[in-house]
Amino acid sequence: MSITVHEPEIADVSAETIAALKELPVAIIGDELNRAQMMHAAIKPVARGSRFAGRALTVHCMVGDNLALHHAASIAAPGQVIVADGRSHEDTALWGGILHEAATKRGVVAVVIDGAVRDVAELRDSPVPAYARAVVPAGPHKGFGGEVNGMIQCGGTAVQPGDILVGDDDGVVVIRPEQLAGLVERCRERIANEDKILAGIAEGKTTVELLGL
Template identity: 35%
Template structure:
């Protein structure tokens, strides 16, 4: 049975806002290297960065009917996260749907399938991460699910989870963990700022990260050059 679940909770907007300047790699590391979507999902233009709450949508292959259904459930700050029930590269999403989504507050799209109208989407600055770009259109015949748990790009996504996406990819943070991950990500950024200053001053990563003893334990030796 296909469903649209209404009234689903979302990650607190203040927490979402805290991720606005934090990169995917930092978030991924901060939550124990989990939640990363498959690297086949790439941005259609760069630079691009978005942090928002997941509006989930499961669709049939070659059928974008449920994307239109999802618009009704959109709330400001949502990122539409779409997955087909089997692999498909058709162009599910284009300029007109982006216009509709933006009017309802959607700030980006993550789709494990294809999109089209990429020139127009780029001009609109509507950020999209997709597995393919294809002019192949879709039909509207088969119902699916909106605001139900899905698997997109190999990662579990629940409605209202945090979505962070940039030029390096897409990462999902569970809504219930978002505050803790934000704190860990901020701490990681502060730590990296200090290391960045030391590296810029010429210090070696070998010394900053205490690598020399471990390298020696693994059998690395140094010797003087001789003819």
């Protein structure tokens, strides 16, 4: 079966904005996005301490088949995040050590799979974070087709090519380019406000007092 590779128009986002987003907690970003656009709890980092931000290179896989992921890894550009809809299938690993090394060589900054991965010892040692729904040793098929750079879902959240994904130990949030205006500043203000709350707790105040509950 063939792989369909789309060539969508992608809005420009500055490297400075991506770098600023990488430093922000996913929970804070999600709060500023009305607690929406965060992937399901099942999408977890393979290694603790994971953190990334980058532009989405989307992949739609057939169940148990990773041919489209091979094509995505072959065209990935530096700074991109390979994000795949693996149909939430947990019994076949769509991603492993070989593909991870290939994607790393292309400059990919993270991989997010709504499905399973394997070779986790290698993935944990990599500087490129991997997120997935499950870990399983069973390998994939290749040859049933798929799609690259189309609109997908991953972890219950819609993802379009060029969306900004930010991940940390809590999970992954998806940001549309049109949502970026003022977002970093609002997140920093929220962090400053939370710091004030923590200072109040240190002084002996209760959260009921501090939050006006």
